[in-house]
Amino acid sequence: MHITKASYLISSPEVDKCPPADRPEYAFIGRSNVGKSSVINMICRNQKLAKTSRSPGKTQMINHFEISSVSKEGAKDFFKWYLVDLPGYGFAKVSQAQRKQWEKMIENYLRKRENLVMVFILIDGRHEPQKIDLDFVNQLGEWQIPFSLIFTKADKETQRVVSKNVKMFLEEMRKTWQFLPAHVVTSAIKQQGREKLMGMISDMNKEIPG
Ligand code: GTP
Ligand code: MG
Numbered sequence: 001m002h003i004t005k006a007s008y009l010i011s012s013p014e015v016d017k018c019p020p021a022d023r024p025e026y027a028f029i030g031r032s033n034v035g036k037s038s039v040i041n042m043i044c045r046n047q048k049l050a051k052t053s054r055s056p057g058k059t060q061m062i063n064h065f066e067i068s069s070v071s072k073e074g075a076k077d078f079f080k081w082y083l084v085d086l087p088g089y090g091f092a093k094v095s096q097a098q099r100k101q102w103e104k105m106i107e108n109y110l111r112k113r114e115n116l117v118m119v120f121i122l123i124d125g126r127h128e129p130q131k132i133d134l135d136f137v138n139q140l141g142e143w144q145i146p147f148s149l150i151f152t153k154a155d156k157e158t159q160r161v162v163s164k165n166v167k168m169f170l171e172e173m174r175k176t177w178q179f180l181p182a183h184v185v186t187s188a189i190k191q192q193g194r195e196k197l198m199g200m201i202s203d204m205n206k207e208i209p210g
Contacts, residue, residue, distance in 0.1 A: 030122030032088030
């Protein structure tokens, strides 16, 4: 798959305000500052597309990006889909009220958005399994929402440490899950994991009648 165009469309404060659900949609969620916006930019090869920041809590709404792709460079079989950048969870500096509002917005979005094909849950590859991520994974399971895992910032640790963290996370999941989700290790700096992510999205797009 080759992306021919990627552009910002709209930021919505709630699911009912999102653009028409007329094409497949893939959403990125995870802890604040984990690298959601950076992974979207890596996929689209545009560092300025989704706003990134050193300080957590940058992304606050449901942000839609409109993507056009073809099966391979030069082909004319254009296909349109959405990427969605979501605000992060676990940001310490927000009030209880703001947190509740965030939870409601995300729950409504995840459970009501009809064209949502897959949620990518991002996990910081530098750390051992964190309760907040496992809780979120289990929540999606309860809601029966399909998801895959993306382990981010692989360039900031040795491969050995990242592999160990991935293994530990999956082992933690295995205690309660019968099947384990697909996972990808990424580095936005090194463009690591891009091909695998593109392949996954391409395969899912093919399942959807054009
Ligand atoms: P919020 O929207 O605030 O929740 O953050 P986010 O999850 O969208 O994270 P964002 O993409 O803004 O990245 C946060 C910080 O981590 C930025 O300073 C990025 O440059 C940095 N970062 C993201 N991905 C990587 C990566 O793969 N490697 C390295 N070294 N830094 C990364
Ligand atoms: Mg962001």
